Amino acid sequence: MSGATHVRYELLRSLRNPLMYALSVALPLVIYYAVTSGNRHAFVSAAGVSFPLYFMTGMAAYGAMFAAIGPGARLARDRARGWTRQLRITPLRARTDYLAKVLAAYLVALPALVLVFLAGATLGVRLDAAQWFEMTGLLLIGLVPFVLMGLILGHVIATDALVQAMGWLVVFFALFGGAFGSLFNSGAMLTFVKLLPSYWLVHAGPSALIHGDWPAQGWIVLVCWTAALIPIALLAYRHDTDAV
Amino acid sequence: MGTLRAESVGIRATGLTKSYGSVQAVRGIDLVIAPGETVAMLGPNGAGKTTTIDMMLGLRRPDAGTVTLFGVSPATAVRSGLVGGMLQTGSLPDCLRVRELLSLVASYYPHPLSVDDVLARTGLGDLAERSTTRLSGGQAQRVRFATALVGNPGLLVLDEPTAGIDVEGRHEFWQVMRGLASEGKTVVFATHYLEEADAFADRIVLMAHGRIVADGPATEIKANVGSRSVRATLPDVDPESLRALPGVTNVERHGQTVILACSNADAALPALFAKFPEVKDVEAAGGSLEEAFLELTAEGDGPRLQEVAK
Numbered sequence: 001m002s003g004a005t006h007v008r009y010e011l012l013r014s015l016r017n018p019l020m021y022a023l024s025v026a027l028p029l030v031i032y033y034a035v036t037s038g039n040r041h042a043f044v045s046a047a048g049v050s051f052p053l054y055f056m057t058g059m060a061a062y063g064a065m066f067a068a069i070g071p072g073a074r075l076a077r078d079r080a081r082g083w084t085r086q087l088r089i090t091p092l093r094a095r096t097d098y099l100a101k102v103l104a105a106y107l108v109a110l111p112a113l114v115l116v117f118l119a120g121a122t123l124g125v126r127l128d129a130a131q132w133f134e135m136t137g138l139l140l141i142g143l144v145p146f147v148l149m150g151l152i153l154g155h156v157i158a159t160d161a162l163v164q165a166m167g168w169l170v171v172f173f174a175l176f177g178g179a180f181g182s183l184f185n186s187g188a189m190l191t192f193v194k195l196l197p198s199y200w201l202v203h204a205g206p207s208a209l210i211h212g213d214w215p216a217q218g219w220i221v222l223v224c225w226t227a228a229l230i231p232i233a234l235l236a237y238r239h240d241t242d243a244v
Numbered sequence: 245m246g247t248l249r250a251e252s253v254g255i256r257a258t259g260l261t262k263s264y265g266s267v268q269a270v271r272g273i274d275l276v277i278a279p280g281e282t283v284a285m286l287g288p289n290g291a292g293k294t295t296t297i298d299m300m301l302g303l304r305r306p307d308a309g310t311v312t313l314f315g316v317s318p319a320t321a322v323r324s325g326l327v328g329g330m331l332q333t334g335s336l337p338d339c340l341r342v343r344e345l346l347s348l349v350a351s352y353y354p355h356p357l358s359v360d361d362v363l364a365r366t367g368l369g370d371l372a373e374r375s376t377t378r379l380s381g382g383q384a385q386r387v388r389f390a391t392a393l394v395g396n397p398g399l400l401v402l403d404e405p406t407a408g409i410d411v412e413g414r415h416e417f418w419q420v421m422r423g424l425a426s427e428g429k430t431v432v433f434a435t436h437y438l439e440e441a442d443a444f445a446d447r448i449v450l451m452a453h454g455r456i457v458a459d460g461p462a463t464e465i466k467a468n469v470g471s472r473s474v475r476a477t478l479p480d481v482d483p484e485s486l487r488a489l490p491g492v493t494n495v496e497r498h499g500q501t502v503i504l505a506c507s508n509a510d511a512a513l514p515a516l517f518a519k520f521p522e523v524k525d526v527e528a529a530g531g532s533l534e535e536a537f538l539e540l541t542a543e544g545d546g547p548r549l550q551e552v553a554k
Contacts, residue, residue: 005351013339074339082334086388089301089322089329090395092352242305 003096010104014070019163023170024070024112028063029119031180032056036123044182049206053127056120057205058179060113060139061198065170067109068143071101072150073162079240080159088241098151105147106140113139131208138204138214142222145197146173148229155236173198197225254279254399254430255300259309261454262295269295271454273309277432279398282425284441285434286465287451293434294332296451297403300432301329313399321399325353328397330388332404332434336376342387343372346394353395365420366390367413381408389417393424400424402433406440418444441465472509476516477525478502489515 014020035055042051078084087097113136117125127135149169157165176183177198184190193199200207200218207214214222255277262270270292277283285293298304300311302318313321321327336345343359350356363369366386371379379387385408392400406414421444425431435441441448441462448465450458458465478486483495483502491508506512509528516523 005348009340009344009348012344013337016339078337081337082331083337085303086329086331086334086391088303089327089331089401090349090352091323091325091354093323 003100006092006096007100007103010071010074010100011107013074014067014104014108017070017074020067020070020108023066024063024108025115027066028059028112028116031062032059032116032119033123040124045206047206047210049209050125052120052123052125053205053209055181056116056123056125057135057139058174058177058181058202060116061142061177061201061204062170062174062179063112063116064109064139064143065146065174065198065201066166067112068105068146069150069153069166069170070108071105071147072152072154073166075101075151075154076157076159076162079154084241094237094241101151102147105150106143109140109143110136127209130212134212135205135208138208139201142197142201142204145222145225145229146170146201148226148233152229152233152236155233155240174202177202195221197222252279253277253312253315254281255311255313255432256315257296257300257309257311260296260299260306260311261308262292262299262304262306268454270299270306273454273456275449275456275459277430279314279430280425280428282421282431282444282446283433284445284448284462285432285451286436286438286441286448287434288436290453291451292454293451294403295454297329297332297401297432297434301327301401303331325355325395326398328392328395328400330392330400330402330405332407334388336379336384336387338375338377340376341373342368342376342379342390345376345387346390349391350394353397355396357394357396359394362390362394365423366393367416382410382413385409386413386417389420393420397429399430400432402431404434404436406435406437414440472506472528474504474506474509474512474516475525475527476502476504476523478520478523481520485519486516489519491515 032055036052039051039055043049044051044054075084078087117132117136150166153162153165153169173196174180176193177196177200178193179198179202184193194217200214200222203214203218207218253276255275257273257275260270260273261268273292273296285296287293295304299306300313300318302311302322311318314326316324318327340348343363346359346362350359363372366389368383368386368390371383371387374383376384376387385405389402389405392402406417409417418440421431421433425444433445445462447460448458448462449456450465477500479500481502483497486492486495486502486504489504489512491506491511492504493507494505496503496505504512504516513526513528516526
């Protein structure tokens with residue numbers, strides 16, 4: 001048995017979902033162009049972060065978050081249709097299934113990111129190759145908690161409530177993470193939003209530009225979220241599939 | 245896989261019980277099925293067939309008792325690709341075509357059949373490129389059957405496989421099943437159609453109220469559940485003399501009441517009146533299998549069970 005076919009079909013199923021294109025590709029691109037066209041020469045910080053760069057990362061993060069939770073939505077649909085139960089009487093291992101879903105999420109997220117980057121380039125974003133590379137790397141790493149959240153929701157939420165739940169989840173994290181612009185520049189709320197994984201996702205671009213990396217706090221926040229979500233995902237999986 | 249098959253028993257269930265809340269769905273099942281056997285689990289709705297099958301497949305954990313498939317746990321057998329199943333409920337995943345779905349499922353198994361072969365055998369050739377969400381109920385059921393086959397497992401467990409399939413489709417379905425059985429596969433299927441069990445299975449396991457109430461060659465079971473049953477008050481009569489009546493296949497005595505399972509009630513009734521003029525309270529129960537089950541299994545467990553069986 002090889003997991004390659006499973007990965008291929010997970011990806012195929014992602015790519016056949018029109019909602020996926022709308023949310024992870026079209027929506028961020030449209031918002032990006034609409035908002036950035038008039039602010040091409042603005043700067044968001046004294047450190048030289050241009051508005052097009054900041055907002056490019058924000059929209060890339062926004063679209064990629066939708067791509068990352070996509071497999072969770074598919075899981076919920078399969079669960080509602082009884083297909084996950086059918087899979088449990090085939091030799092497919094749960095971990096192969098999970099890995100395939102994560103891989104498929106990334107294979108969808110990556111082109112979604114690249115498209116927003118291309119849009120950024122047309123609006124004057126200029127980074128050197130290492131910075132593009134670092135920014136992409138940070139964005140992909142920062143998506144891990146969102147892939148996990150998608151899978152958790154896929155195991156616990158009924159499908160009719162799922163699209164809404166996932167929509168609100170992404171909007172919440174995107175908004176407070178600053179994907180549409182920084183909401184807080186000081187005080188307790190800034191401290192709070194810096195505890196969200198999306199804050200660091202959104203700041204992957206500026207971080208890459210200025211430091212080539214996140215500050216330590218970014219790594220700590222992401223590791224903590226991931227460490228907390230993995231056991232929750234396992235619990236959700238067990239709760240869902242336990243023979244009763 | 246060779247070591248797994250070393251055990252000469254296909255399925256061995258010992259003392260299986262399972263309750264859901266206060267409802268006892270399965271009340272102690274002991275069953276041994278040899279490799280290559282084709283066994284029908286026959287019974288009315290609520291007899292415990294699906295729960296038993298789910299436990300065989302490792303989808304439900306028995307409250308007590310054990311199941312092994314080819315000498316190993318259901319989970320191990322499933323992981324080794326020895327099992328193909330068709331569950332009673334469930335539909336197909338979306339965003340896939342029929343052929344793609346079968347290729348996907350085939351990829352999970354170590355020695356799958358060719359997808360084209362399976363499509364042809366199950367009459368899905370014309371639907372191969374159809375989206376899984378654009379199938380009629382009967383077509384979807386065929387695809388579900390095909391997904392159970394495509395992995396080429398040694399054991400097929402099918403829970404009401406022909407539900408929702410039209411008469412012609414059923415005929416084709418059993419044609420395919422005959423082919424599989426002749427290839428030496430072990431087949432267990434649940435049904436509430438006596439005709440299906442009779443036409444296709446080597447052996448019928450008759451279930452009611454969570455128990456096995458009869459287990460034997462199809463002909464024997466068919467005779468027992470008969471097409472009609474006759475109940476009468478007739479004390480002090482030797483059951484053997486009743487069994488000798490024309491059209492009577494089985495006799496049970498409960499106190500003063502006797503229950504005759506009849507293959508031909510039209511012949512049995514006149515003979516009964518002629519030979520035992522003292523007979524009273526004669527009732528001929530309708531011919532449904534469900535009623536026959538209830539007649540045969542009403543002993544001890546009163547109305548509550550009938551409710552469950554409904």
